[in-house]
Amino acid sequence: MSGITSFIRGFISILQGMWITLQNLVGRRKITLLYPYQRPDISPRWRGIFYLPYNDEAGRINCVGCTLCAQACPTGVITMTKMGAGKHASVNAFTMDLGRCMFCNLCIEACPFDAIHMSTRFELASLDRGVSLLTIDKLARGGADAVERTKRTIEAALEQEAAAKAAAAAAKAQAAASAQPTEGSGA
């Protein structure tokens, strides 16, 4: 008797389970994607591969080489060399070793100049380790060209500053020189 009841109970449970699977089979949209051909919708907040935005107005990347991001990074991903000085500073090397990166967002939050961003690009897999070593040419939006232009902008600004300083010094010297004879003649 108990054998029959358990058989019936088992049979009912099979029907129940099949009813649920049937509902799911016909009633629900499938959520899988044929990945390389179909792409997922990625949230704009996605923490993917980094880039250094290029500032068209200023003609340079925003980064001033302050190393705050490198200090905030728990795993030492970021290394850089600074160029320029004072108000006109940037980096001529900025390397991120993504093999060590946790995509934790701490570097982004540390940057006071909004100079480093994360993109929605997520495909990091490659057969070559070197690919995960991002140099500034790969990081800067606009590539090597943007880096070159940044360099020129900084150099021009520095030259201008130096010229202005020289001119100011010359003007001062001239003023001093022209003041001297007057003083001399006055005596």
Next chain:
Amino acid sequence: MTAMQPAVGASTSSDMTINLGPQHPSTHGVLRLMVALDGEYVKSCRPVIGYLHRGLERMMAARPYRQSVPFTDRLDYCASLNSNLAISQAIERIGGMAVPERAQYLRVMLCEMNRIASHLIFFGTYAADIGATTAFLYAFRERERLLDLLEAYTGARLTYNWIRPGGVASDMPEGYAQAVCAFLDGFLKELDAYDTLLTKNPIFRVRTEGVGIISPEKAIAHGASGPVLRGSGVNIDLRRTEPYDAYPRMQFDVPVRTEGDCLARYLVRVEEMRQSARIIRQCLREMPEGEHWGKQPKVFRPAAGEAYSRTESPRGELSIYLVSDGTANPVRVRVRGPSFVHLSMLHELVRGVKVADMIAILGSLDTVLGEVDR
């Protein structure tokens, strides 16, 4: 070689020692079980751990306080927001930081979302352990939608690092509350159906009912926590007994079952998902306006001392102990993880059961090896 032999009491020539893992799908990660078998019965079982050891405690201690948060993502990677909360709370306690009220609600909401995601992994993998592949696929489909929501908020799908000392890294994106509510509406309905798929199934019941019974005394003696403890009839939930953040203002039930078997632990977790959904709804409804991040000191050098924070992660009590000597780095970070404690009960639970039941028992403990090995 002798050191590798499991400690079998009376070993006879009919015994066979086999290795389960470290790449066995039922061990949920890189766990190796050295099992001495007498026919189909388990005579002894010794878990070998450490395959995933990264020295996270030491790594956290070697860095400034606030940089230790992303490392906690790698503890219990199925519920990394809960681990973020544990370390953030410890850092707040040691540094005397306040958390704005809105951030408290955001934290609770995120943690409960992560709890559902984590329990869905349990639900799916447990069903797969027992042999029900369909439920596994359904659970992961629901989880996928939940991860999409977490991705929209935090930008990551697994290692979020979004709950930070002093608050939450960002506020919700626009229209997020509606998206979460829409998900929950659908999810709860689906959950009932999925639950039917397993709990109404006689095979699943036979495999889990009365299997791996943990008595309340044993659970307490081993330091079990979370659903394992509550499945044994001990009503302790840190969200209730030592509430933190916005939990004191939340209304929810703590599911407790007295059977102490695998089925009880399963049912507790399923019910917890429903309660988590309730908590998320309350958070969204009652969340006050305001800041998502409190005032942060520029240089964080807490005074010498210690702090201990206890949180209820999906697996049980996840606690973090910090010692400060007044410098920028902690002296010691210690993680008390639930999975490690639960895994230490395994050898007692599986003595004398059949191999298939051992898998059912291991699955019902829901251990995550990232946190066992650290």
